[in-house]
Amino acid sequence: MTARVLRPAVLVILGLIWLAPVYLLLVNASKPAAEYAADQVWRPISEFALIDNFREAWEIGSLGDAVTSTALYSVVAPGLAVLFGAAIGFGIVALRLRHGFFWFVLVFGGTVFPLQMILMPLFVGYVEAGIHDTRLGMIAIYTAITVPFAALVMRNFLGGIAHQVFEAAVVDGATTWRIFWRIYLPMSSSALVAVFILQATFVWNDLLLGLSLSRSSDVRPLMTAVAGLQDTYGGLQLTAVLAAGLLASLPTVVLFLATQRIFSRGLNLGQF
Incomplete structure (x- = not known):
């Protein structure tokens, strides 16, 4: 009792x-x-006064460009990551790539080192390549750091699909690309959605890379813009800053609530 x-x-x-x-x-x-x-x-x-604080943060803080940029990063980068991850998993599991485990470890090994360790060489490389403070550069880095996790999940998921499916498709005359695009991707839709949601949330909430690799208002991510609202140049009242933080967190909450069932199914099937 x-x-x-x-x-x-x-x-x-x-x-x-x-x-x-x-x-x-x-x-x-x-x-x-x-x-x-x-x-x-x-x-x-x-x-x-929440609506007034929203309005003040949006107008004076100029969050519109940051929201647009972050929405772009949060859709394009995770979308590319899940496709690359699925292709890596397909190559290792279905195509029986030679030394597949080595290539998987090579891809996933990028997550071993903390991101802070590579910020300085990454910043220098971006400046020398001319992609610092560009949307292309932000999409590239967000895609690169989200591919390893996507590859891990998709390799585990596709490993649960019987190899006879691939062999039967080959016997029927399907090309490798057709098998991947028309058979394996639809069969792994739940895992793809789950990984996309996780990675989109990571990109949306990123602060470190936004501070290091962007400075323009039309390039910097939303969290970087929110962090600058109360500095010397922002100067907004704390209530407006908190309203901006609430506004920035709402999309990810809505995304999880809207896709909760698919997300849970993808987690279970993906065997995290």
Whole structure:
């Protein structure tokens, strides 16, 4: 009896602790600037000003270009990553690529080193190549760092498809490209969607690469733009900055809620 009561109580307490930052964000982002005080962050709102704070952050903070750029990065880079990852998994599993495990380790080995270790050579290389502070450069780096995880998941998933499927398609006269595009990709749609969601969320929430490889308002990602709203040049009230943070987090929340069933199915089938 004690365990039946204690367990839900502990879960409720942990849930409240987890939700506390969400409460602070929602409440303080909805306050007028005049009502905000550091010693009253837990105080409920008396006047709802969230829309005004949204408007101030959007107009004065110039978030429109950052949202457009980040949406582009979050769609193109993960999309390319899942295609490359699926192609790598297909080559290793279906085509029985010679030394396939070595090539997989070579691809996945890029995740061994922390990203901070390569920032300086990456920055120098981008400047010398002329792609620093360009959308093409941001798409390239986001694609490169998301391919290894996509390759890992797709290799595991495609390994669960019987090789007789590939052999039967070859007997029927299908080309390798047709087998990959018309058979293997549709069969792995759930895993592709799950990986895309995870990688799109990573790209959307990125701050480090945006700070290092971009500086223009029409190139920098959204999180980098939000981080600069309260600096010397931004100068927005903290309530507007919090509203901008809330605005930046909404798309990923909506994405997870809209694709929750597909995402869960992809995680299970992908055998993470």
